[in-house]
Each structure stands twice: as C-alpha cells, then as structure tokens.
Amino acid sequence: MIPAAFAYDRPTTVDQAVGLLAAHPGAAKVIAGGQSLLPLLKLRLARAERLIDIGRLSELKGVRRTAEGGVSIGALTTYDELGRDPLITTYGLMADVLPQIGDVQVRNRGTIGGAVAHADPASDMPAVLLALEAELVARSIRGVRTIPMRGFLRGPFVTAIEPDEILTEIRIPAPSGAYGSAYRAIEQPASGYAIAGAAVVVGRSGGGSGPLDRCAVALTGVGEMPYRAAAVEAAFLGAAGPAAAAAHATDGVTVGSDIHADRAYRAAVAAVEVRRALEAAIARAG
Template sequence: MIPPAFDYVRPGSVEEAVRVLAGAGEDAKVLAGGQSLLPLLRLRLAFPDLVVDVGRLPGLRGVREEGGFLVVGALTTHHDVVHDPLVRRHAGLLAAATAKVADPAVRHRGTLGGSLAHADPAGDLPAVLLALDGELVAQGPRGRRTVPAREFFTDYLETALTPDELLIEVRVPKSEGWGFHYEKFQRAAQSWAVVGVAALVRRGNGAIAEARIGLVNMGATPLRATAAEEALSGAGDVRAVARAAESAAIGTVPAQDVSASPEYRAHLARVLTRRAVLAAAGMG
C-alpha cells in the first residue's frame, strides 16, 4: 500500500532533531531503522504530518561501559547488539533475545531505540529491558532525563517520551553471575511473539536466590511476572520451579486476537516461564 502524504526532514544533530520535534508537536513521527514505522505508514495506521529521519545522526551508535552499566546508543542496530562483545559478556539476555527479533534483514536495519520507542507489547525487547531493570535516556528542549524501564512503557504503543523528546541511549546494568534465557512462541519464524518470556536467575546455596521475569504480549504494555518472581525465591528443584511458574499470568490482561485467546496466552505464559527459568537456572 501507499503511505499517506507527509513532510520529511533529516536533521544533522540531536539538538536540531529536538528543535524540529518541538516545533511539530504531536504531528511528527521519528524514523530510525524504519522497521516499525514504515509498516504502519504503508498500512495507513499512522498519519503523521512530518517524518523526522534520525537514522544518520552522529554519536548514537555503539556500546560502551560506564561503571556498572552498559550504555547502548539508540541507533545501534539489532545485528550490532547481538554481536557486540560487551553485550555478550555483560548483558547476555539482551543479546540472546535480540538474536530472535524477526529475521536477519530486519536485524540489520532495525534499531534498539526504535524498537523500545515503538513500545509494541508483542515486541521482544521491551520486556527484556524490564527484566534487566534497564533505563532509557531521552533528550528534549530542557536537556536530558533518565526514565526507568518500569516507568517508560505507559500504554499500548505509548511511552513516557514527550512529543519533543528523542530517545538517545539505553542503559543496562551488567548482569554477570545471572543465568538467562529468552523463550517465545510464535506462529511463524518471522512473526511477532504470541507470548514471550525473558528470564534472569541468580542462584545461591543450591537454590534460586532471585529471579526476574519479563512477559511479552501479556497486556497493553510489557510486564514483569512479579508473583512468579516472588514464588521462585528459594526454589531448589524442577518441581518447585514448575509450581512457581503457575503464577506467571497473575496480574496480566492478555488480548484476544486471531493468534490466541486470553486463556491460551495465560497457559503459554506459565509453560514458557517454566522452560525459561529452568534453562536460566541450569536445571533443565
């Protein structure tokens, strides 16, 4: 399909991009890798008056260490996240989940920041960032601000970003000593997850000392399975993990659509949580 007509601008700096966004108000959309926005335009599900192309802005790509954090530029592609040695060493869950995003063509064009700013609850990476207790850094006319991932995703396809702000980097705490696994169920290899589970597990004294679980496509936003996280504390064997995983869907509001019923999604959340936690804990 042919997108609706819109004006187009390619700013040369973050500061210029912010000025353009501030002048356009809510009538502008930001274009990074294009793997989220372009399908919406072609299907006429988005009608911006202005598209602001930030895909070539300098300084927003790459990964660096900053104390106990990895800092990933918002324009870093999925491919580069997957293969970055710092991400593999210090944030293995992010690398593992990103490797399952769509297909190689999308991973070479799509960006971490674009995926998070799009905030699709069926996307792989928002729930991963929740499980990692990550942070997102935005720049606007009043300067920079840091938003915890748990406060960033506010509703379906909506975030805490204001219309005049640009996501510029993602901060992920280093997670050495944690086991990790990303598990998802999808109808086809390149399709969105029907349900996904991102699991981080820290063991101590032969049992699970702490678990973090991010849920994909179990509500209007990515979610943490807090009831299951609490139930997993002290779980020392496969049966205990299975019992704890039964609470994975508590507090969720999964959607009814052509892919699954809410009941089936709740079932998947329980099954995938058990699988993901056992793999992350080295029990399965």
C-alpha cells in the same frame, strides 16, 4: 501502498533533532530504521506531517561499557549490530532474543531505540529490558532525563516519552554477582511476534555459590503490554521450583485473545515459556 505526503528533515545532531521536534509540536514523528513506522505509514494506520530522520546521528550508535560496569546502548544501534557485540551477547537472554527478532533484513535496519519507543505489546525487546532493569535516557530542548524501564510502558504503543523527546540511550546495569538469564518465546509463525515470550534474570547478590536471591521475570505478548511478573518472582524467591513459580505467570493480568491464541491457550503457553526461561537461566547461573 504509499504513505500520505510528509515533509522530511534529516538533522545531523541530536540538538538539531530535538529542536525540530520542539518546532513542530504534535506534527512530527521521529524515524530511525523505520521497520515499525514505515509499514504503519504505508497502511495509513499512522500519519505524520513531518518525519524527522535521526538515522544518521552517529552519536546515538554503538555499545560501550559504563564506568559502573553496566552497558550503554545508543538508541540507533541496530539489532544486527547488537547481535555481533560481545558486550551484549554476554547477557544470555540477549544472545537468545536477538537472532529471533524479525528477519535478517529487519535486523539490519531495525534499532533497539525504535523498537522500545514503538512499544508494540508483543515486541520482544521491552520484556528483555524490563527483566534487565534497564534505564532509558530521553532528550528534549528542556534537557535530559532518565526513565526506569519499569514505568516506561503505559499501554499498547504508549510510552513515557513526551512528544518533544527523543530516546537516545538504553542503559543496562551491571549484573549483580553470579547470574544467569534467558529468553524463551513461542512466536506466531507468520508475523514472528510473540504469542508469549518470557525474559528471566536470576542471580546471587553475594556471588559464589549462595542461593539464587535475585529474580526478575518479564513477559510479552500476553497482556496489553509487557510486564514484570511479580508473583512469579515472589514464588521463586520463596523457594518454589521453576514450574510452581511459572504457574503464576499471568496472575493479575488480563490475558489477550486473538485468532492465533485464545485466552486459555495463551495463558498456558505463557506459564510454559516462563518455566523454560527460568530453567535455562538457572542452568546458566551455574
């Protein structure tokens, strides 16, 4: 399988990259690791007149601690690099999810920014970033803007990134007080994509041994795009136990159905994975 022919640019700075993107409106696609885009181009499910390869932009690689105590992740940081970075794996749900994304070869090439911009409805990382209340940074020749993860996803494979923008950075806020987090998923065995995946962060805003008064729950693979399960969060904060809270996992969501998992099964395993993730996160919060 060979993609349709395209022109190829490999800019050496982000400024060059956004300039190229602006110079070819609607005709260019951005490629990073290519682990999502290349299969689509090969199957000709996607086409591009021009690929702008941002894979060498070293200014977009790496993880650093921010002044506010959070973490800034360059969009081109690979899953493999994230999985070996203690600033990242200190988040329990990141340590859970990173080794199970794709396989070694995919994790060596695939980038966090590429996965989030691709926005596959069953992708793990968008749910993780929703639960972490991440912010995304996008750049174009018009300037830089910050987009909350909540509101970033607009539908399957559709995001708030404008056609002339490049996703440059993912910011994760510092966890508030004592917290615990976890990611649990049941995967479709052949593709590895989540039939249902649940990302949970719970915490105590006051720290110490007070009640868990923070709860963020996000699901992937279940609806038309990853979402925050507000009903689960409300039930948990209203003192429901993990199982009772998890029963609300698909409230208000049109649950997807395919040959691997029909609607009833998918909804049932979504609740199970939310419960498991809640229990693990609570245990880690201590």
